[in-house]
Amino acid sequence: MGDRQFDIYRVTADAVPVNFEASTLTEVQGRTNSFATCRVVVDGKAGYCTSNTLADEELVARAAETAAYGKEIDVDLPGPAAVAAVDVFSPETAELATSELADWGRRIIDGVKKGIGKNLPVSVRLDKNIDRFSIRNSRGVSYDHSSTGLMIMAELTDAREGDIHEVFDVEYSPEPGGVQPERMVRYLVDYYEMGREAAGVATAAMPVLLHPFAVPQFLLPLLVGLGGERIKDGTSPLKDRIGERIFDEAVTVWDDPFWAGSPGSAPFDGEGVAARKRALVERGVLKSFNHTLETAKAVGQEPTGGASRRDDGRPTPGIFNLVMEAGDAPHEEILNSIDKGLFLRYMAGSGQANNLAGEFSMGVYSGFLVERGRLTKRVKNVMVTGNVYDVFGRVAAVSSDRVNSWTDDNKFALMPYVLLDGVSVAGG
């Protein structure tokens, strides 16, 4: 037997979703999803095994069997290090009764109905999550981390053939005090009222204000381009551009594993690399890629943390949380400065264009016409197209207020409103 290294990453995810379908509480669930995934490197070759039934020794033995066929990889698993304490486990959340979640749901539904003065269906899903992670490796690393999360999704539907008016909102936090059902009610009511009338848009280039929900959808090409595998194989257009300006200087984006408001914050990643806060883009300048142990070593850089381990075994490079730096003006002020443009709350079909090249071509799922600083009508059958490196090169304003958002691959994100200049908008 030659040289052998291994690591074992375990996840136990417990979720309690409480479901209101069309204003009616219909179902309460409890779900357990656990797995352990093991990587073994034998004589420089990697094998993997994933299971929720096997003990550590068996996992290692079975992964070692596949390693004989595996790829030669050059990784040095990390040794024990001092990892930061990241406290996103709330005992209050862990002990929160389903009846309390159900009460929140009822309050949201009642508040919305009262606010709009109509009995339209409101669907609410409240999720309580308790996740436990651990990593052990052959160099003696042994870390554990737990997190809690509360997530509320609410949606109001006013359906007519050919025109469905849907308004949704999302709130999450590790702790009960961090979610604000009352704010959701206000948003749902306000956006419903503002969107009562629908309109098309003539094809033109115009200013576009992105709601924090839409910002990560536009930033998707950046996240794809930062991936260590694409740096390693040379397919990323960002590969030689560290230190170069890629966006407007108003744009600073972090991977922040220590954000207290995110259930995704953690002291270590899926490979046992200690978490650190890192600028991806600072004042428009590209600062860092996302690397696993393997991709980092292949290109002579440092692992960055943020690698995830899904149940297919192999680590993939990524981030903990996506956090964009706030700007100077409140978003209301930015909105007021727009004479004629669009406000985009959420897009349909992100990630369909040539992402790597920075391109986007998305339909508007929820958006509004802005006229003289006010949201006047909901827009229908509208597309926006362009290149993120172009439109984020012309950022006119970033708001001082930020909202909890999320990325397409389900990372938590803290985002401001972003005003872009001259975005191509195509109407139907």
Added chain:
Amino acid sequence: MKNLKDYLPDRGDFPPADFWEVRLETEAQTLIRVKNGDVEAINRRDTDRGNVRVLYRGGWGFSSFNDHGDVREHIAQALDFARSVGGGDARVGELGPGEATVAARFERHPREVPLAEKLDAARSYDELVRRHPRVDSAEVTYEDTVRNSVFLNAEGRLIEAEQVFSRGIVWATGKANGVPESHGAHYRYRAGFEAFLELRDEIPEMLEGLEEQLAAEDARGGTCDVIANPKLAGVFAHEAFGHTSEADHFYRDPQKAEVMRLGRTLGSPAISIVDDPTLDPKQAGSLAYDDEGVEGRGTVLLRDGVLTGHLHDRMTAAMLGEELTGNARALTAAYPPIVRMTNTLIEPGEATLEELLREMGTGLLVKDSRGGTGGENFTFSARVGYVVENGKLTKPVKNFTLNGNLFTTLKNIAACSNEQEWFSTAGGCGRGEQFPLGVSFGGPHVWIRGALIGGR
């Protein structure tokens, strides 16, 4: 191998409730990924799962777990959850008892094929693809899954099943003017290792498709007539129309239910759509029983433009007073079954593709979708298209999306061609967190008048 039936609780273990069901499953999976000559991943996965679902005074409780030995404590847990709903009006109709054993469909069981042979096939596809002069990068994925399950419900319906799935992807990337273009051949079938060997035959056509993309220019946006090829037509049938037909979207929403009222004319007479899990057992969406133990059967959703059917689980069928359709499906036993499609197909028409092109005269032939979002307002990104002038294909174009409103588009369907092609793609269907579920879709060439194309 352990016998899952041994872990089933006795019927006496269940509390008095309106209804209950229990599912136990064990799954073994092999995953291989070869990229540019390297075996990037080789993973074996073994997973045990189970769940208990209880309907108590009209409220649902569900509890899933990993250790089959824990099933009794999850009966109590699911009942607790159902009680916490505090009463409701949910109900299921009568199904009746019955016992069945469903055998898997395969020629070469994945368990009987050595890992080295699976790996050799994947490696050979990677090499074959990289021999093409325009290919810079290749990636091949092989996955097999063997799932054994046992299902029992309060009515005494007992179903034991083995399911064998095979999934393969051959992906090629080349560059045109420095910009990467990718195309893949892929499938997900209820089949054994033989399906992966058959994938080899699709590689030449996939490489031709890549060349087509590399040669294409950027499309211009605007409104024009399009002919969607069978793959894109199938994606439309599934994503835009099929999801809208899932009754759990509207069974409690009177306005949505009115939009989807049976008998309404939603489309032009040229369009008929069916969902049918019984036509071809190889397709990923085919099934003998759904995950509530209901026999799979075909449902005509749209006949000559008129709405004739909905997709149901037991609850939505009972609550809307309609027939069962057998569309309750769960991704795995970790999740409750929800209303899902099986094989969703647009029925062929009478004209040939050439006749459609000639009649359309000017427009765009759109080939394949690379993804998109469905629902009432849909956006599909096309892989490639051909500008049609005087009924003839001219230059290839790329980088555009096909957009529209479902109801407007259904009415704007001018004609369907007389062929029908099926696709059982590797990607699968996503609804909520239950992704990817095996489905298939397809249809003829479909001519849509006045579609919105998003280009540059």
